[in-house]
Amino acid sequence: MSANIHDIHDQHHHTPSGLMRWITTTNHKDIGSLYLWFSLVMFFIGGFMALIIRAELFEPGLQLVIPGFFNQMTTMHALIMIFGAVMPAFVGLANWQIPIMIGAPDMALPRLNNWSFWILPFAFTMLLSTLFFDSGGPAAGWTLYPPLSLQGGNSMPFVILSIHLLGISSILGAINVIATILNMRAPGMxxxxxxxxxxxxxxxxxLLIAAMPVLAGAITMLLTDRFFGTSFFTASGGGDPVMFQHIFWFFGHPEVYILILPAFGIVSTIIPAFSRKKLFGYDSMVYATASIALLSFIVWAHHMFTVGMPLAGEIFFMLTTMLIAVPTGVKVFNWVATMWKGSMTFETPMLFALAFIILFTIGGFSGLMLAMTPADFQYHDTYFVVAHFHYVLVPGAVFAIIAAVYYWLPKWTGKMYSESLGKLHFWLTTVFVNVTFFPMHFVGLAGMPRRIPDYPVQFADFNAIASVGAFGFGLSQILFVYILYNTLKKDVTADDKVWDGAEGLEWTLSSPPPYHSFEKAPRVE
Amino acid sequence: MTNLKKTYLSISIIVIFMFSFSYMLVPLYDIFCEITGLNGKTNQEKIVGINEVNTDRFVTVKFTSTVAGSEPFNFNPMENEMIVEVGKIYTTSYILTNNTNSLKQITASPSVVPGRDAEYFKKIECFCFTQQQINGKETKELPLQFVIDEDLPLNTKTLILSYTMFNTTDQLGAK
Incomplete structure (x- = not known):
């Protein structure tokens, strides 16, 4: 047995070093780190685009950019944040955490894992390169609605091909996750x-393997409509542009749960650890997550209440959408019940998790308002929608990712981050996120449309506040990078069990964990 | 390891199925629109061998037209409104003028409001079935022959037939 272990350790000396180590790696921790670093870079690129948008909207009138470029920024900001920042961050966390949480040595398909990451840099190079075209990047919104997206410049085939690549990457990642979880759990788990x-x-x-192929189908139809004479969405050939919206949102609504379900998992892990209690209602959490996922496939048309649906359709989609509030409510109540009478402490991951619960719930409530068909006719395509989805995505998904990084960083690196800097990062982020997005509710309710570079003067004050908040939020994230740098250059080692209230197999490993996480599967009682 | 292979295989099948499903949604969408009459989709096929019936029931049919985009055409119905007897065959036409100097090709898509009654608006002869070619500066009369089905719900008093005309000249060279 000891000779065996020696053999395995021996192999490590043959792994390439330097750049080739990262290009050829099949190790789940290396790939997880690559995903997380990549997502951080994309978060800053997408954030920079958001700041261009907010700078232009700081005051009424056209100051900095021409409207066409403004539209390219809104489109690219969305594509990069969704496919480049949030999704890869969650896949990175999955890569790092799944093997060490279920007691496996690595992911089930290491080579596929390598490939699914290395598709991403190529896809985003292609996507970002369109900004340097004469005709510019995509400007029809990330939803790529025809006929506008069919009338765009030369960027269109590049955007579609890069989304295809991102879809392939996500599907491969999802296959790997399912294969690992179903087949490689420790005995007894x-x-x-x-x-x-x-x-x-x-x-x-x-959700990924069910939804991403539908997106691939929809954008392939766009591509053949533009270049191969089909008429799926071209009205002159008997096609229907509204059908694109149906197919797109059939993918799009499960997609928004792809962006939030792992966040629920992170918060459900962190809240018990710092409340020093078991998660309240574990079984109901599992069933709530599953029912949210199933419901997500029958609510898509609430994104398009104003296209002229029959009354029966609008009522159906309104009611099913509101039904999602039930399992989501179960989750929020379970988190609160977990904290009830717990011995709570407020380290940085816990602070981000608490802010998640409060701010995500605000985003959930504005979602409920949007779900009401008659009200939605007023809110549709206004800044109220922008406020809603930024509340569920920024203090929702992004806060959960940041919380997860603070929570597991000592485990990954073996080094403890600075708690006081972490708290400073939390307070700056939380204050500015609200300064940025809360005023958008008001301008939205007052009727300011989305995706416009200029606006009437009555919206000026709230827009100026939102712009100040956006710059504050963006600059606060530089502190996050400094905290990461500061942690990595330390040489103080963290305990194996970093948080005294944390439970799970990952805390039985050393910090940082060994190269092959669990060489011998642990037994779970 | 056979378990692992089973997992890959079944997941790959789901992926392939969902990709095909996105294409299956296209005919499904059409069938759904036809059943519910959404979009005012009318029957795109010629009705042949229809028998006229006397119903003594009269409804108003209004005609409208739209030119998609800003194409150099004039496209208008000959009559804006007709009072027709349900079950009888009527003929009217649309007038199309090409304001340019060159040969153009057009196509027109019909739509009926209210959508749920679209299936009762039956076309015997319609220019919407084919691509039309029109010379520069030419004015053409495009005939339309229709019958309102006797099964038209009793509470329907007015039907609106709308045509949207598209310039498809770029498909002319392709042929």
Missing amino acids: TLMKMPIFIWTWLITAF
Whole structure:
């Protein structure tokens, strides 16, 4: 046995070093780190685009950019934040955490894992290169609605091909996650004993393999409409542009849960750890996640209440959408019940998780308002929608990712981050996120449309506040990079069990964990 | 390892199925629109061998037209409104003028309001079935022959037939 272990350790000396180590790596931790670093870079690129948007909107009138470029910025900001920042960050967390949380040595398909990451830099190079075209990048919004997207410049085929690549990457990642979770759990770890983060990722992976191919189909139809004379969406050939919206949102609504379910898993892991109690209602959490996932496939048309649906359709989609509030409510109440009478402490990951619960719930409530068909006719395509989805995505998904990084960083690196800098980062981020997005509710309710570079003067004050908040939020994230740098250059080692209230197999490993996480599968009682 | 292979295989099948499903949504969408009459989709095929019936029931049919984009055409119905007897065959036409100096090709898509009654608006002869070619500065009369089905719901008093005309000259060279 000891000779065996020696052999395995021996192999490490043969792994390439330097750049080739990262290009050829099949190790789940290396790939997880690559995903997370990549997502951080994309978060800053997408954030920079957001700041161009907010700078232009700081005051009425056209100051900095021409409207065409403004539209390219709104489109690219969305594509990069969704496909480049949030999704790769969650896949990175899955890569790092799934093997060490279920007691496996690595992911089930290491080579596929390498490939699914290395598709991403190529896809985004192609996507970003369109900004340097004479005709500019995509400007029809990330939803790529025809006929506008069919009338765009030369960027269109590049955008579609890069989204295809991103889809392939996500599908491969999801296949890997499902194969690992279903086949490589430690003996004794039944499905209902899995950590809740693993459960949410398993369900997310199923959403990915069901939804991403539909997006691939929809954009392939766009491509053939533009270049091969088909008329799926061209009215002159008997096609229907509204059909694109149906197919797109059939993918799009499961997609928004792909962006939030792993966040639920992270918060459900962090809240019990710092409340020093078990997660309240584990079983109901699992069932709530599964029912949110199933419901996500029958609510898509609430994104398009104003296209002229029959009354029966509008009522159906309104009611099913409101139904989603029930399992989501179960989750929020379970988090609150977990904290009830717990011995709570407020380290940085806990602060981000708490802010998540409060601010995500605000985003959920504005979602409920948008779900009401008659009200939505007023809110549709206004800044109220922008406020809603930024509340669920920034203090929702992004806060959960940041919380997860603070929570597991000592485990990954073996080094403790600076708690006081972490708290400073939390307070700056939380204050500015609200300064940025809360005023958008008001201008939206007052009727300011989305995706416009100029606006009437009555919206000036709230827009100026939002712009100040956006710059504050963006600059606060530089502190996050400094905290990461500061942690990595330390040489103080963290304990194996970093948080005294944390539970799970990952805390039985050393910090940082060994190269092949669990060479001998642990037994779960 | 057979378990792993089973997992890959079943997931790959789901992926392939969902990709095909996105294409299946296209005919499904058409069928759904036809059943519910959404979009005012009318029957795109010629009705042949229809028998006229006397119903003594009269409804108003209004005609409208739109030119998609800003194409150099004039496209208008000959009559804006007709009072027709349900079950009888009527003929009217649309007038199309090409304001340019060159040969153009057009096509027109019909739509009926209210959508749920679209299936009762039956076309015997319609220029919407084919691509039309028109010379520069030419004015053409495009005939339309229709019958309102006797099964038209009793509470329907007015039907609106709308044509949207598209310039498809770029397909002319392709042929």
